[in-house]
Amino acid sequence: MIINLGAEFGTHLESSDDAIELIDILNKIPKDDFIIDFKEVIFVTMNFAQAYYTAKLDSDKKISEINLSDEVTVVMGAADEACNP
Numbered sequence: 332m333i334i335n336l337g338a339e340f341g342t343h344l345e346s347s348d349d350a351i352e353l354i355d356i357l358n359k360i361p362k363d364d365f366i367i368d369f370k371e372v373i374f375v376t377m378n379f380a381q382a383y384y385t386a387k388l389d390s391d392k393k394i395s396e397i398n399l400s401d402e403v404t405v406v407m408g409a410a411d412e413a414c415n416p
Contacts, residue, residue: 332362333397337371344375347382354386354394363393370398380410388414 334357340349357365384407387394399407 332360332364333366333368335368335371337369342371342373344372344379346376347378350379350382351386353383354390354392357392357394358390363391365392365394367394367396368398369396369400369403372403373400375403375406377406377410380407381414383407384410384414 334353336344336353340353344350353367396407
C-alpha cells in the first residue's frame, strides 16, 4: 500500500507528533507492507525524521520510503543512522 505523505501531512514535516501519528495510523491498518511516498515533501526536520525512524523500528509493519528529494534524503539519512547505529 502506497501512502502519499505530502498529501496526507503536508510538504513541510516539522513535528515529531506527525511522525508518530503516521506510524500509529499504519499500525491500525490490517496490511503488513507500506511504501511511504515522499514525492511532494520538500522539507523535514530532524525531530520529524528521528521520531519517524524510532516509531518505524517499534512497528511490526514493513515500511519503506520512495521519492525522497536530495534535501530530505540528507536529513532522513542522518536520522536513520542516529536511530540505527
